Amino acid sequence: MTNYVVRRLLIAIPSLLGISVILFTVLALAPGDPFEELATNPAIPPDVRAALRASLGLDDPVWTRYFSWLTAMLRGDWGYSFVSRVNVDQLILARLPTTLAIIGASQVLALAIALPVGVMAATRPYSVFDQVANTLAFIGFSLPTFFTGLLLILLFSITLDWLPFVYRADLTSTGWTWWGEQIRQSIMPVAVLGLFQGAAWTRFVRSAVLDVIRLDHVTTARAKGLPEGSVTLRHVVRNALIPVVTLVALQMPTVFGGAIVTEQIFRVPGIGSLLISAILANDTPVIMAVTFVFAGLVIFFNLLADVIYGWLDPRISYS
Amino acid sequence: MTEDDLRQMIGRVQRGTLTRRGFVRRMAAVGLTAPMATQLLAIAGAAPAAAQTASAYPSRRGGGALKVLYWQGATLLNPHFAVGTKDQDGSRAFYEPLAGWAQDGTLEPILAAEIPSRENGGLAADGRSVTWKLKRGVKWHDGQDFTADDAVFNWEYAKDPATASVTTGSYRDVNVVKVDDYTVRVEFQKPTPFWADAFVGSRGMMIPKHLFKDYMGAKSREAPANLRPVGTSGYKFSEFQPGDMLRGEANASYHMPNRPFFDTLEVKGGGDAVSAARAVLQTGEFDYAWNMQVEDAILKRLEANGRGKVNIVPGGGIEFIQLHTRDPWNEVNGERASLDSTHPTLSDPKVREALSLLCDRNALEQFIYGRGGPATANFLNNPPRFRSPNTKFEFNIAKANEILDAAGYTRGADGIRAKDGKRLKFVYQTSINTPRQRTQAVIKQAAQRAGIDIEVKAVTASVFFSSDVANPDTYTKFFSDIQMYTTTMPQADPQLFMNQYVSWEMSTKANSWQGRNIIRWKSDEYDAAYRAAEGELDPVKRAALFIRMNDLIVGSNHVIPLVGRPTVSASLNTLTHKLSAWDLTFGFLHDWHRAA
Numbered sequence: 068m069t070n071y072v073v074r075r076l077l078i079a080i081p082s083l084l085g086i087s088v089i090l091f092t093v094l095a096l097a098p099g100d101p102f103e104e105l106a107t108n109p110a111i112p113p114d115v116r117a118a119l120r121a122s123l124g125l126d127d128p129v130w131t132r133y134f135s136w137l138t139a140m141l142r143g144d145w146g147y148s149f150v151s152r153v154n155v156d157q158l159i160l161a162r163l164p165t166t167l168a169i170i171g172a173s174q175v176l177a178l179a180i181a182l183p184v185g186v187m188a189a190t191r192p193y194s195v196f197d198q199v200a201n202t203l204a205f206i207g208f209s210l211p212t213f214f215t216g217l218l219l220i221l222l223f224s225i226t227l228d229w230l231p232f233v234y235r236a237d238l239t240s241t242g243w244t245w246w247g248e249q250i251r252q253s254i255m256p257v258a259v260l261g262l263f264q265g266a267a268w269t270r271f272v273r274s275a276v277l278d279v280i281r282l283d284h285v286t287t288a289r290a291k292g293l294p295e296g297s298v299t300l301r302h303v304v305r306n307a308l309i310p311v312v313t314l315v316a317l318q319m320p321t322v323f324g325g326a327i328v329t330e331q332i333f334r335v336p337g338i339g340s341l342l343i344s345a346i347l348a349n350d351t352p353v354i355m356a357v358t359f360v361f362a363g364l365v366i367f368f369n370l371l372a373d374v375i376y377g378w379l380d381p382r383i384s385y386s
Numbered sequence: 387m388t389e390d391d392l393r394q395m396i397g398r399v400q401r402g403t404l405t406r407r408g409f410v411r412r413m414a415a416v417g418l419t420a421p422m423a424t425q426l427l428a429i430a431g432a433a434p435a436a437a438q439t440a441s442a443y444p445s446r447r448g449g450g451a452l453k454v455l456y457w458q459g460a461t462l463l464n465p466h467f468a469v470g471t472k473d474q475d476g477s478r479a480f481y482e483p484l485a486g487w488a489q490d491g492t493l494e495p496i497l498a499a500e501i502p503s504r505e506n507g508g509l510a511a512d513g514r515s516v517t518w519k520l521k522r523g524v525k526w527h528d529g530q531d532f533t534a535d536d537a538v539f540n541w542e543y544a545k546d547p548a549t550a551s552v553t554t555g556s557y558r559d560v561n562v563v564k565v566d567d568y569t570v571r572v573e574f575q576k577p578t579p580f581w582a583d584a585f586v587g588s589r590g591m592m593i594p595k596h597l598f599k600d601y602m603g604a605k606s607r608e609a610p611a612n613l614r615p616v617g618t619s620g621y622k623f624s625e626f627q628p629g630d631m632l633r634g635e636a637n638a639s640y641h642m643p644n645r646p647f648f649d650t651l652e653v654k655g656g657g658d659a660v661s662a663a664r665a666v667l668q669t670g671e672f673d674y675a676w677n678m679q680v681e682d683a684i685l686k687r688l689e690a691n692g693r694g695k696v697n698i699v700p701g702g703g704i705e706f707i708q709l710h711t712r713d714p715w716n717e718v719n720g721e722r723a724s725l726d727s728t729h730p731t732l733s734d735p736k737v738r739e740a741l742s743l744l745c746d747r748n749a750l751e752q753f754i755y756g757r758g759g760p761a762t763a764n765f766l767n768n769p770p771r772f773r774s775p776n777t778k779f780e781f782n783i784a785k786a787n788e789i790l791d792a793a794g795y796t797r798g799a800d801g802i803r804a805k806d807g808k809r810l811k812f813v814y815q816t817s818i819n820t821p822r823q824r825t826q827a828v829i830k831q832a833a834q835r836a837g838i839d840i841e842v843k844a845v846t847a848s849v850f851f852s853s854d855v856a857n858p859d860t861y862t863k864f865f866s867d868i869q870m871y872t873t874t875m876p877q878a879d880p881q882l883f884m885n886q887y888v889s890w891e892m893s894t895k896a897n898s899w900q901g902r903n904i905i906r907w908k909s910d911e912y913d914a915a916y917r918a919a920e921g922e923l924d925p926v927k928r929a930a931l932f933i934r935m936n937d938l939i940v941g942s943n944h945v946i947p948l949v950g951r952p953t954v955s956a957s958l959n960t961l962t963h964k965l966s967a968w969d970l971t972f973g974f975l976h977d978w979h980r981a982a
Contacts, residue, residue, distance in 0.1 A: 098859070099857070105552060110876050111555055113901070150461045152467055152612060158628060340629070
């Protein structure tokens, strides 16, 4: 097992290097620089812009920039934002708690919906419950989040005036009022993301459970006279979970990566909105750091999923 | 209006028979900007009146929270590194300049004890220096005194090329001398009619010497105070998340009485302009929303809720079209749009005149920009009442056709005009931005009816406005026949604004396309007028020179002004603010309060 993990980690190094080369090249090839606003301002002489570009190293050849980035990264220096003139790790860390809270809560919500509903629907296929759940799931994952987000804002903030639609990461109140305000402002973004994800997962759980429920060992378990509940939980769901775990594990990096569109709509100061504003401003070090961390997380969670397989299904072994 | 009339009027102001405001208004009628009119008075010896602050300011503090929404949040808080207005505003919440520009064009003292003038000895008669007296008893938020050393330090800091500050243009060509602890003198290399640049407005915010002196030059980005500003303003820094949130709390020992009104200041960033407008005008979650780049129809609908209003502050920003003087398609001497070439068809004044007649500016105002874009005939632009009387615009397709017919451009089989084998076929580029694409469509349609074929091209803003030398689509390269964008006029004086057409600023390969004269236009008369204005201490003559420059460039039709771009913002009805197009949104934040 340890051998396996070590081997996988070693394989990850060249993958990460490859990813970083591709990311860096694509970003370097992308035109533009972070000084758009200086351009149309006659009070700023053009040579000031040129000097700024030079001071940020934007005029160096791509490979020099890549190697200076790589060596700095290996030393743990993630570079600093061209736009904010702040270290990138500081920018990311400041936004991580909000992202974890909002996206994490939405993933929990999604799981809390998908697992019970998917299993129930699969154990009673083509019943009324299954039909309704299926229809809702279809609607849920067919509607894009930017649409449902605006719809919720229109309904709950503007028409009913119940919920705020500007998320604030720095509520000044304390104690229960803080929790109250926090929940009020989180409901809409969490619901939008959670319901969308939950809908997709529901359909997935349902089909995974349906595949297992027809197998012989389930019939055997029933024939032994085991109660239906324990048949479902111990003999069906545990086996059906394997593909679901892969799916959920691969979804985990987005918990750290944020949700670009939803964060923008609700002004949630998460990693996603950091990434989009960095992209719009051509802030290469920030884009590079966020996407690279994201790539690292994808590799890590893939490994984690593989390890969990071994625990869920003793037939899979890595020795 | 002749020079004599002007002199008489200045005399009346000096004798007190004409108010300064009345003077400014009369100047407006002949096309002079308010700031120019004011400087004109200052240099002619009619001292600017003391600051005329808002009349009904409440005599109390404790106004609760002021919540402001920026759909692009401030990303840094050092005024010398502030790339965009959002960053300058973020910095301005904590740092202050010596003086700010009010909307009527007067200078208002902030950290200065008074505005320099000829009477108080602040302005030298030869125009080579200006002496600022600093307000005494001003303290930084950490309790240290604000003195002349701080002002001198800001000059040293900004002019150092290693600092790579964006304000360096205002400081590198001047010399700043400490006269005593509360007096500084700014010395110019040559007579300078526009003296209020360094230490004034968005360029003049002061950072404290005691916190930044160890972080000059290359070390500037390591200063801890870059993210935790210690300024002199009415609000002390409490929290900052780049791109997201900025918070401050009232500074109890602020140097202006009864100010600030609010207990806390919150500036939230992110999102989009439309929902920011909603958060103020519809739900009232926020007091003020910045830069409402929203269709006017939507703003009007939101305003109908009766909760808030849309503020339109006219400034110098202008959306305009450029017609190339050079040939952008063929390399001459190894360079496209080389100075040794001329544009095959646009060099014909008749073609340019026809194109100018095909721009339906009234339609642009009415159907695209609304209140956010009043149609105009001037490049050097001001509020509507400030327009130069010498220019006018017209939309007339029939007349355009007549002119082209008379000039010998005949329609081919496909309806496109041509003369000597040169077809009237142009590429018209701009940045991606909905109103701009709609404008392109309007002009393309009109041109079609006059036998001119226009191919529209839209470039992502971050590319179009970049200084990337390797990219062919930047606006400074101008490798197309026609292009359109907005140029802003952040300074209250037209000198820097009007250098966009002098011949020594031509954008070429040799200067990496950094020149400001993007159309590569050359006019000896314009050059001479500009040179004269640069050193002209007589404000009346100087004013006439700038008007002449405007008329020259607009008259050439190489530049077709379309609509002015006032700053548009939204605020709650209960908020009383003070805005100025010549200064930052937060330029007069200390005067903001809530109506009782």
